[in-house]
Amino acid sequence: MAAEVRINASCGGDGTCGKCRVIIDKGSVKREPSPVLSQEEIVEGYALACRTLITEDLEVRIPPESRLGKIAEKERPQPTCGHLISSAEWEERLASFAFDPPFRKIYLNLPQPTLDDNISDWQRLKRELGKNGIKSNEIELPVLMSLAGVLREGNWQVTATVLQQENGCKVIKVEASDTTATHYAIAVDVGTTTVVAQLIDIVTGRTMGKRSSFNAQASCGEDVISRIIFSTKDKGLEKLQSLIVGTINKLIRELVKELDVNPNHICGILAAGNTTMTQLLFGFDPRYIREEPYIPTTTLFPWVRASEVGIEVAGHTCLYCFPCVASYIGGDITSGVIVSRMAESDSLTLFIDIGTNGEIVLGGKDWLVSCSCSAGPAFEGGGVKHGMQATRGAIEQVRIDRDNWEPMIITVGRVKPAGICGTGIIDVIAELFLSKAINQKGKFNLEIDSPRIRKGEFGPEYVLVWAEDSASGADIVLSEADVENLIRAKAAVFAGINILIESVSLDLTDIEEIIIAGAFGNYLEIEKVVTIGLLPELPCEKFTFIGNGSILGAHAAVQSQAVFKEAEAVAKKMTYLELSTNTKFMDQYISALFLPHTNIEKFPRVLDQLEK
Numbered sequence: 001m002a003a004e005v006r007i008n009a010s011c012g013g014d015g016t017c018g019k020c021r022v023i024i025d026k027g028s029v030k031r032e033p034s035p036v037l038s039q040e041e042i043v044e045g046y047a048l049a050c051r052t053l054i055t056e057d058l059e060v061r062i063p064p065e066s067r068l069g070k071i072a073e074k075e076r077p078q079p080t081c082g083h084l085i086s087s088a089e090w091e092e093r094l095a096s097f098a099f100d101p102p103f104r105k106i107y108l109n110l111p112q113p114t115l116d117d118n119i120s121d122w123q124r125l126k127r128e129l130g131k132n133g134i135k136s137n138e139i140e141l142p143v144l145m146s147l148a149g150v151l152r153e154g155n156w157q158v159t160a161t162v163l164q165q166e167n168g169c170k171v172i173k174v175e176a177s178d179t180t181a182t183h184y185a186i187a188v189d190v191g192t193t194t195v196v197a198q199l200i201d202i203v204t205g206r207t208m209g210k211r212s213s214f215n216a217q218a219s220c221g222e223d224v225i226s227r228i229i230f231s232t233k234d235k236g237l238e239k240l241q242s243l244i245v246g247t248i249n250k251l252i253r254e255l256v257k258e259l260d261v262n263p264n265h266i267c268g269i270l271a272a273g274n275t276t277m278t279q280l281l282f283g284f285d286p287r288y289i290r291e292e293p294y295i296p297t298t299t300l301f302p303w304v305r306a307s308e309v310g311i312e313v314a315g316h317t318c319l320y321c322f323p324c325v326a327s328y329i330g331g332d333i334t335s336g337v338i339v340s341r342m343a344e345s346d347s348l349t350l351f352i353d354i355g356t357n358g359e360i361v362l363g364g365k366d367w368l369v370s371c372s373c374s375a376g377p378a379f380e381g382g383g384v385k386h387g388m389q390a391t392r393g394a395i396e397q398v399r400i401d402r403d404n405w406e407p408m409i410i411t412v413g414r415v416k417p418a419g420i421c422g423t424g425i426i427d428v429i430a431e432l433f434l435s436k437a438i439n440q441k442g443k444f445n446l447e448i449d450s451p452r453i454r455k456g457e458f459g460p461e462y463v464l465v466w467a468e469d470s471a472s473g474a475d476i477v478l479s480e481a482d483v484e485n486l487i488r489a490k491a492a493v494f495a496g497i498n499i500l501i502e503s504v505s506l507d508l509t510d511i512e513e514i515i516i517a518g519a520f521g522n523y524l525e526i527e528k529v530v531t532i533g534l535l536p537e538l539p540c541e542k543f544t545f546i547g548n549g550s551i552l553g554a555h556a557a558v559q560s561q562a563v564f565k566e567a568e569a570v571a572k573k574m575t576y577l578e579l580s581t582n583t584k585f586m587d588q589y590i591s592a593l594f595l596p597h598t599n600i601e602k603f604p605r606v607l608d609q610l611e612k
């Protein structure tokens with residue numbers, strides 16, 4: 001960390017994932033025994049960073065597959081199936097939200113006090129705001145404390161910043177002179193893996209710049225469950241809270257520096273994140289989210305001063321977090337549902353955000369029902385031997401020749417392959433299935449005469465990249481166990497979709513639109529996800545990719561206070577179905593543990609391709 005080299009730590013240092021492998025080139029260490037390192041690897045100098053005690057100066061090599069690389073920012077071209085909402089379309093969509101920001105700056109030219117007009121400074125300010133159509137009945141104490149000086153310093157010409165609330169406005173800042181032209185806010189997506197921040201000019205509604213970074217909490221575990229477990233360790237919660245705040249601070253610092261913006265003119269931060277991330281941002285104890293009956297401290301968050309949680313901004317800058325629905329349907333989903341306008345739609349819409357959890361919402365303007373299913377880390381490259389996040393060197397696309405099973409691969413950054421990310425794993429499984437190298441249960445056909453299909457140390461496997469072509473110098477393979485892991489993940493999501501559909505006595509074919517949100521979802525190829533049975537087989541025109549709905553919703557809330565009012569209404573209206581106690585879920589899940597499904601007739605196009 002001190003050298004700014006970030007190492008993968010999927011299991012949060014439990015010694016079970018094997019993703020933190022490093023190579024000790026010089027010096028000796030004390031290794032704790034580990035089942036995830038083979039004897040051969042230990043002889044080659046491999047050690048688990050999380051289970052190794054340094055006893056002297058070392059020379060350590062970090063192999064590319066163990067590094068958390070840079071986030072790959074790339075524009076995806078229009079997919080062959082489904083519609084991807086482009087940046088230009090998003091600009092238009094955001095502009096369609098009524099322009100009425102929750103923060104306003106008003107320039108006031110106050111009449112000076114006289115013996116005939118001798119009301120107090122605060123009453124004078126309030127009276128002038130009222131003349132400008134602003135009913136304000138609250139003022140922050142620090143503003144009140146400095147008010148007398150600021151009014152006189154500005155010769156009674158001041159700019160007041162107000163936060164519009166349900167019962168009127170709160171004055172959060174008063175400054176001498178006219179500063180109305182410089183008025184900014186930050187929208188933040190607090191993701192488990194990645195944190196994204198946008199600096200927005202409130203005067204114009206324009207995004208001035210965007211920055212993203214891995215969530216520094218990754219060193220404490222990859223998914224929300226491992227973070228919650230980490231929070232129960234001594235000082236764990238404090239560490240997690242300071243890591244997420246540190247990540248947000250770093251992004252804000254970078255943005256204001258790059259865009260040459262005075263941070264004192266940032267009046268608000270609107271953040272959206274899943275329930276655990278939001279609790280951790282505030283420093284609330286998240287442990288009960290993991291224990292039945294799965295209760296967070298709160299799902300609705302008050303406006304607070306951002307500096308109170310440690311965000312390094314001016315004292316007046318406010319923080320608002322999108323409301324959550326339940327422990328596993330968070331503010332990121334509320335935000336995405338609102339900005340996609342699903343909650344106003346007449347069409348039966350399925351909204352889905354796939355990561356380590358599949359968060360699914362079904363409905364439209366009259367009702368919304370949601371659930372969350374634990375997909376495990378497979379879609380993010382976890383639990384897969386050569387899996388990695390979608391950073392430089394990750395295999396993201398795969399095609400397999402149906403005659404000789406030779407692969408054609410594309411990596412992120414078009415460099416030597418270091419491992420395989422979620423979309424690559426889906427691709428390779430779909431291709432292996434269509435080329436009949438694996439069957440409906442994901443079992444390899446070892447009769448096939450190809451050196452790429454072989455019996456490996458841990459069972460049957462497919463060699464995607466030979467050692468001489470890989471970044472690590474070792475073969476990159478996908479094993480039968482990896483395939484099983486992914487089938488379990490996709491089965492959980494597909495079962496969740498079916499449970500929602502069944503709960504309202506409808507059929508998959510009744511779905512009129514499928515909205516796919518999230519960084520991972522944005523790169524999915526519908527043909528491939530349908531082939532493995534992750535999503536139902538429906539016509540291409542029903543699929544829409546919206547990208548990061550969480551940050552877009554936060555942006556919309558910066559320019560329209562109606563958005564966060566609606567967020568609270570949507571969060572309250574959405575019914576949440578708890579799947580862990582749903583008796584039908586297990587039946588649905590077992591039926592989906594096949595490629596694409598036990599009932600393959602539900603996937604006629606896949607059946608067609610198999611019969612070719």
Ligand code: FES
Pocket residue numbers: 008009010011012013014015016017018019020021048049050051
């Ligand atoms: Fe070290 Fe998982 S094995 S972080």
